[in-house]
Amino acid sequence: MSDLAAQSLPHDDRRAKRNVVILFAAQATMGAQMPMIFTIGGLAGQSLASNICYATLPISMIVLGSMLWATPLAAIMQRFGRRVGFFSGALGGSVGAAIGAYGLMQSSFALFLLGSLFTGMYMSAQGFYRFAAADTASEEYRPKAISYVLAGGLVSAVLGPQIVKVTADAMVVPFLGTYLAVIGVNLAGSLLFFFLDIPTPPPPSKDAPKGRSRWELLKTPRIAVAIICAMVSYALMNLVMTSAPLAVVGCGFDKGNAADIVTAHVLAMFAPSFFTGHLIRRFGVERIVAIGLAILASAGLVGLAGVELENFFIALILLGLGWNFGFIGATTMLASAHTPEERGRVQGMNDMIVFGCVTLASLSSGGLMNCSGGTPQEGWAAVNLAMIPLLTLAGAALIWLVMQPKKT
Numbered sequence: 001m002s003d004l005a006a007q008s009l010p011h012d013d014r015r016a017k018r019n020v021v022i023l024f025a026a027q028a029t030m031g032a033q034m035p036m037i038f039t040i041g042g043l044a045g046q047s048l049a050s051n052i053c054y055a056t057l058p059i060s061m062i063v064l065g066s067m068l069w070a071t072p073l074a075a076i077m078q079r080f081g082r083r084v085g086f087f088s089g090a091l092g093g094s095v096g097a098a099i100g101a102y103g104l105m106q107s108s109f110a111l112f113l114l115g116s117l118f119t120g121m122y123m124s125a126q127g128f129y130r131f132a133a134a135d136t137a138s139e140e141y142r143p144k145a146i147s148y149v150l151a152g153g154l155v156s157a158v159l160g161p162q163i164v165k166v167t168a169d170a171m172v173v174p175f176l177g178t179y180l181a182v183i184g185v186n187l188a189g190s191l192l193f194f195f196l197d198i199p200t201p202p203p204p205s206k207d208a209p210k211g212r213s214r215w216e217l218l219k220t221p222r223i224a225v226a227i228i229c230a231m232v233s234y235a236l237m238n239l240v241m242t243s244a245p246l247a248v249v250g251c252g253f254d255k256g257n258a259a260d261i262v263t264a265h266v267l268a269m270f271a272p273s274f275f276t277g278h279l280i281r282r283f284g285v286e287r288i289v290a291i292g293l294a295i296l297a298s299a300g301l302v303g304l305a306g307v308e309l310e311n312f313f314i315a316l317i318l319l320g321l322g323w324n325f326g327f328i329g330a331t332t333m334l335a336s337a338h339t340p341e342e343r344g345r346v347q348g349m350n351d352m353i354v355f356g357c358v359t360l361a362s363l364s365s366g367g368l369m370n371c372s373g374g375t376p377q378e379g380w381a382a383v384n385l386a387m388i389p390l391l392t393l394a395g396a397a398l399i400w401l402v403m404q405p406k407k408t
Helices: 003-009 012-048 056-078 082-105 109-126 130-133 142-151 153-167 176-195 213-216 221-250 255-270 273-285 286-306 309-335 340-373 376-385 385-402
Strands: none
Touching: 012 056, 012 082, 012 109, 012 130, 012 142, 012 153, 012 176, 012 221, 012 255, 056 082, 056 221, 056 340, 082 109, 082 130, 082 176, 109 340, 130 142, 130 309, 130 340, 142 153, 142 213, 142 273, 142 309, 153 176, 153 255, 176 340, 176 376, 213 221, 213 340, 221 255, 221 286, 221 309, 221 376, 221 385, 255 309, 273 286, 273 309, 286 309, 286 376, 286 385, 309 340, 340 376, 376 385
């Protein structure tokens, strides 16, 4: 390549595209453990818990662990680089799966919950893949980089539930084979991080700009609305998806049907990622987030319309599409609203708030599904009705942001 040709392609975007390929592969392989665990976590919890109202507590513990690890992992990555943080997440995923497997062998709900808490460390680290994609990308390429990395979930959406089908009943102890498979997924997938090329941020000098405080960041309209929209998109996706396998089985369908519905849902979460970044560049991030919220609302309406198998499929597909537009849009909005020295602070704070709300949604999911009515149908209706307040909050926040006077 001539010098002139080389200069026509920015160095940062050459590096960014290489990193995107690696992060896409990590999302595709290691990310498979999340649909695996979300498919069987509630069913395994239901078999171990003394009260069925606690069936989804293992999934809630994963999300709680993700919230608790968000700030420490952000600090680790700011200090030691993305690679160290991602290796830490893979270690947490392996340890969590090992403890969960032992809990299944001992029929111990407490051990199973402890393993789920460690699994949250991987979930938190995976959440930073999208920010890592933006680290070395230009302003033009950034939304596409975020979208492409999240598109790796398209592969994990197929891979994870298929592994569940093979492993869930492969051993005498139900679901034990799945948790052992998760250990292998983490150990093999973590090798990808050796090829990651994201510079470690230099230690700040005494006179270097410190950036805004967390409170000042939260008072910035664009950052506040980005966090709210990400929080609502992810919380509603988790609220409904966590209960879906329980509702499917409770309404007379089998675990294979539940796995297929989760596959369709996760495909819908990530398939649009190949063009979401292009849509954001063309139509603006606010419009894409608004469309995402509208699609989430339509998912709730379909869920309320009936409990036939097609209702579950359509509702969960719409849920995935709405999450994609809402979450990628909110992430892009956040990535363009802070300075480099604020990166670790704002990203850790964002994920702590987002996954804190997701934890509450996950905790509520099992109670709404199993304890808010006399039948699975009534529980499923309660889950879908619970979407209304959060959708109202996010919609109002987005309208407020759009109505803010534009700065010159």
